[in-house]
Amino acid sequence: MFYREAGQFKVSYEADQAVFPIAQDRLAMLALLLIAFFVVPFVASEYVYRAVLIPVVILSLAAIGLNVLMGYCGQVSLGSGAFMAIGAYAAYNFAIRLPFLNPFVCVLLGGFVAAGVGIAFGVPSLRIKGFYLACATLAAQFFADWAFLRIKWFTNYTPSGSINAPPLEVFGFVLSSPAANYLVSLGFTVVLAIATKNIVRGHIGRQWMAIRDMDIAAEIIGVRPMYAKLSAFAVSSFLIGVAGALWAFVYLGSWEPAAFSIDRSFQLMFMVIIGGLGSILGSVLGAGFIVLLPIFLNQALPPLGALFGWSISTATVSHFEAMIFGALIVFFLIVEPHGLARLWSVAKEKLRLWPFPH
Amino acid sequence: MGLRKLALLGAAIASAGVIATAAPGSVWAQNEQFIPGLVYRTGAYAPNGIPFADGVRDYITLLNERDGGINGVKISFEECETGYATDRGVECYERLKGKGPTGAAYFSPLSTGITFALTEKAPGDKMPLITMGYGRSESRDGAVFEWNFPLLGTYWTAANVAIQHIGKEIGGLDKLKGKKIALLYHDSPYGKEPIAALEAMSKKYGFEFLPIPVPAPGSEQKSQWLQIRQQRPDYVLLWGWGVMNSAAVTEAGNVNYPRDKMIGVWWSGAEPDVVPAGDKGAGYKALMLQHPAGKAPVYADLEKYVIGPGKSLAKPDEIGSVLYNRGLINSMLGTESIRTAMAKFGNKPMTGEQVRWGIEHLDLTAERIKQLGFEGMIGPIKVSCADHEGTRLSRVHQWDGKQWKVISDWYTADDTLLAPMVKDTAAKYAAEKKITPRDCSKES
Numbered sequence: 001m002f003y004r005e006a007g008q009f010k011v012s013y014e015a016d017q018a019v020f021p022i023a024q025d026r027l028a029m030l031a032l033l034l035i036a037f038f039v040v041p042f043v044a045s046e047y048v049y050r051a052v053l054i055p056v057v058i059l060s061l062a063a064i065g066l067n068v069l070m071g072y073c074g075q076v077s078l079g080s081g082a083f084m085a086i087g088a089y090a091a092y093n094f095a096i097r098l099p100f101l102n103p104f105v106c107v108l109l110g111g112f113v114a115a116g117v118g119i120a121f122g123v124p125s126l127r128i129k130g131f132y133l134a135c136a137t138l139a140a141q142f143f144a145d146w147a148f149l150r151i152k153w154f155t156n157y158t159p160s161g162s163i164n165a166p167p168l169e170v171f172g173f174v175l176s177s178p179a180a181n182y183l184v185s186l187g188f189t190v191v192l193a194i195a196t197k198n199i200v201r202g203h204i205g206r207q208w209m210a211i212r213d214m215d216i217a218a219e220i221i222g223v224r225p226m227y228a229k230l231s232a233f234a235v236s237s238f239l240i241g242v243a244g245a246l247w248a249f250v251y252l253g254s255w256e257p258a259a260f261s262i263d264r265s266f267q268l269m270f271m272v273i274i275g276g277l278g279s280i281l282g283s284v285l286g287a288g289f290i291v292l293l294p295i296f297l298n299q300a301l302p303p304l305g306a307l308f309g310w311s312i313s314t315a316t317v318s319h320f321e322a323m324i325f326g327a328l329i330v331f332f333l334i335v336e337p338h339g340l341a342r343l344w345s346v347a348k349e350k351l352r353l354w355p356f357p358h
Numbered sequence: 359m360g361l362r363k364l365a366l367l368g369a370a371i372a373s374a375g376v377i378a379t380a381a382p383g384s385v386w387a388q389n390e391q392f393i394p395g396l397v398y399r400t401g402a403y404a405p406n407g408i409p410f411a412d413g414v415r416d417y418i419t420l421l422n423e424r425d426g427g428i429n430g431v432k433i434s435f436e437e438c439e440t441g442y443a444t445d446r447g448v449e450c451y452e453r454l455k456g457k458g459p460t461g462a463a464y465f466s467p468l469s470t471g472i473t474f475a476l477t478e479k480a481p482g483d484k485m486p487l488i489t490m491g492y493g494r495s496e497s498r499d500g501a502v503f504e505w506n507f508p509l510l511g512t513y514w515t516a517a518n519v520a521i522q523h524i525g526k527e528i529g530g531l532d533k534l535k536g537k538k539i540a541l542l543y544h545d546s547p548y549g550k551e552p553i554a555a556l557e558a559m560s561k562k563y564g565f566e567f568l569p570i571p572v573p574a575p576g577s578e579q580k581s582q583w584l585q586i587r588q589q590r591p592d593y594v595l596l597w598g599w600g601v602m603n604s605a606a607v608t609e610a611g612n613v614n615y616p617r618d619k620m621i622g623v624w625w626s627g628a629e630p631d632v633v634p635a636g637d638k639g640a641g642y643k644a645l646m647l648q649h650p651a652g653k654a655p656v657y658a659d660l661e662k663y664v665i666g667p668g669k670s671l672a673k674p675d676e677i678g679s680v681l682y683n684r685g686l687i688n689s690m691l692g693t694e695s696i697r698t699a700m701a702k703f704g705n706k707p708m709t710g711e712q713v714r715w716g717i718e719h720l721d722l723t724a725e726r727i728k729q730l731g732f733e734g735m736i737g738p739i740k741v742s743c744a745d746h747e748g749t750r751l752s753r754v755h756q757w758d759g760k761q762w763k764v765i766s767d768w769y770t771a772d773d774t775l776l777a778p779m780v781k782d783t784a785a786k787y788a789a790e791k792k793i794t795p796r797d798c799s800k801e802s
Contacts, residue, residue, distance in 0.1 A: 314439045
């Protein structure tokens with residue numbers, strides 16, 4: 001009824017190739033962005049910012065980065081935590097060693113350093129594939145863990161190895177309020193997500209997808225595997241590196257290598273798989289699912305138990321949280337192996353015919 | 359398609375639920391002081407986290423049951439499970455800091471990682487952190503770290519006392535020259551904290567210092583103990599937490615390193631650290647965060663008001679254990695700080711800012727400690743703006759295979775060595791974070 005594209009005629013190639021060819025989608029996305037930028041800052045509480053919005057927004061960016069590599073180019077990577085760490089530590093080192101730099105510039109430079117390292121660790125992907133590549137990227141993870149624990153220069157010789165981000169100061173304003181932090185991370189994520197969406201729609205993205213679907217065929221029709229794979233590693237690591245720098249500067253403020261451990265890599269991989277491989281929207285949905293569901297379960301279970309007169313201890317809640325979370329992941333993957341993004345497009349299909357499906 | 363419909367419906371309900379949880383809105387009693395508890399009753403560090411959490415909880419229950427709270431202000435208490443993970447700890451902090459009519463009184467995260475993350479947030483939220491025996495060593499400088507209180511001891515204090523004890527065992531600090539002392543540490547900010555102090559002392563006393571990192575969580579230590587066997591250090595200092603401690607004691611038994619030449623920090627000196635090692639643990643020594651295992655006079659009231667009526671979550675063997683006692687002391691110091699604050703601001707729920715004033719002016723004399731039933735547990739403590747640690751005392755106890763026995767007298771850490779280090783490191787932190795230190799001579 002509301003979601004019907006009848007009457008929307010595309011009269012140019014441009015209109016036909018638009019990111020959102022359907023007017024309702026365009027309007028909905030615009031409304032969503034307007035709400036995210038202009039309404040949320042007036043209604044969200046500090047808890048919502050710090051525990052919900054900021055982590056989801058930043059990890060969405062990291063998931064988009066991993067999705068470029070895994071979803072679009074088909075290269076399995078277990079090193080995303082490492083690239084986040086590289087982005088974070090590089091941004092930190094730029095910030096303290098070149099104190100005149102704007103922190104936003106430091107964050108972007110962190111992304112570029114991560115891209116460089118990503119290319120280096122992407123080189124093995126030219127010869128090895130699949131699970132073997134996962135092992136090679138795992139090496140990046142362990143290498144980063146080792147380097148940031150052992151090489152004291154990276155942590156500016158702090159005695160404990162834990163470092164503090166300098167305050168986010170831009171043109172004399174200190175962006176320390178939760179709303180400002182949220183808007184900064186949202187700004188980065190939205191701009192980079194739009195950029196990525198356009199890259200994956202263009203000739204570079206088509207090369208990645210050709211490599212993903214069948215690398216030999218792609219090579220025969222003229223796609224250069226080295227260029228395609230390494231560019232995917234570079235773009236992916238750049239996005240993940242920026243996300244890592246934001247995670248460190250905006251969300252944590254003070255961190256140690258454990259913040260970017262192998263667990264973080266797995267978490268990002270789950271986000272991408274559950275959200276939907278090869279979908280920008282899926283990355284955001286996946287990040288929301290993985291970050292919010294445990295918090296939701298943790299808070300919803302005690303009142304739910306109280307409803308049936310059963311007081312649950314904190315330990316039991318957290319056991320239940322892990323069990324239900326795990327069960328839901330398995331359930332979603334069985335029912336919809338293509339992830340939440342596919343679920344969303346199924347919903348849209350249904351919405352088109354609603355309320356008269358036959 | 360039935361299942362798929364179900365999944366769609368489930369996703370819709372879950373997202374509605376998430377939005378509903380995010381919406382604020384709870385009601386609390388007006389005249390209650392809220393104290394939050396960041397605990398870990400699950401995960402790799404749970405064996406150590408549970409007795410501590412139970413001690414914290416039981417002392418607060420005792421105050422509510424026996425005295426009706428603090429000066430008539432009832433305490434509401436809520437736990438949040440962190441699983442020792444920093445991001446979950448931050449989420450818990452954000453969830454709990456605004457509860458109660460005046461917000462949370464103070465936080466005690468019992469994790470160096472969470473402490474570091476909260477140290478960034480505390481000044482903005484005006485929220486004091488009581489990090490009893492952990493956290494940043496330089497945070498005892500209250501001029502820079504206005505909101506951090508590493509009461510009863512920091513890792514630099516611990517490192518210094520450990521070296522003093524070794525000096526005493528071998529017949530004088532001057533005999534340390536040429537000795538080799540290894541530090542087997544948890545490879546995290548927690549384990550790295552003492553290194554700076556030990557390096558400084560190795561220069562001063564002329565012993566050789568050998569740091570040996572163990573990757574977290576520390577259950578695998580074969581290669582580290584091989585290194586110890588090759589290097590043959592005269593003493594091994596153990597800076598572990600959770601499963602790493604029992605693994606280290608067991609490995610020491612396997613390679614036959616003398617257990618009485620091992621000295622653990624106070625986080626490596628509790629029952630869960632030695633009991634799993636069985637007979638191999640006998641002889642192992644550890645520093646004490648002042649207090650021993652066993653039951654202080656306060657246990658009479660605990661039995662009567664909390665444990666007897668079944669209001670405690672603690673298992674019988676936890677009661678009187680080292681970490682349970684430490685939980686009691688943590689709550690005691692926190693609630694006594696609230697009492698101190700009430701003396702100035704009136705008998706009503708205190709804000710974090712007022713509690714901070716209370717902790718900074720906490721002054722527990724031996725007499726007051728006896729009154730509280732904590733005689734023999736801790737020495738007198740007096741906190742000030744310049745000294746957020748309050749006291750630098752420690753003792754050593756030894757595991758005889760069945761229980762911990764106190765084997766040393768009180769040591770006082772050598773502040774001529776530590777104070778300049780604290781000042782330097784704190785100044786560096788202040789410069790990095792662009793903080794202007796307070797002038798402690800002007801604080802009242």
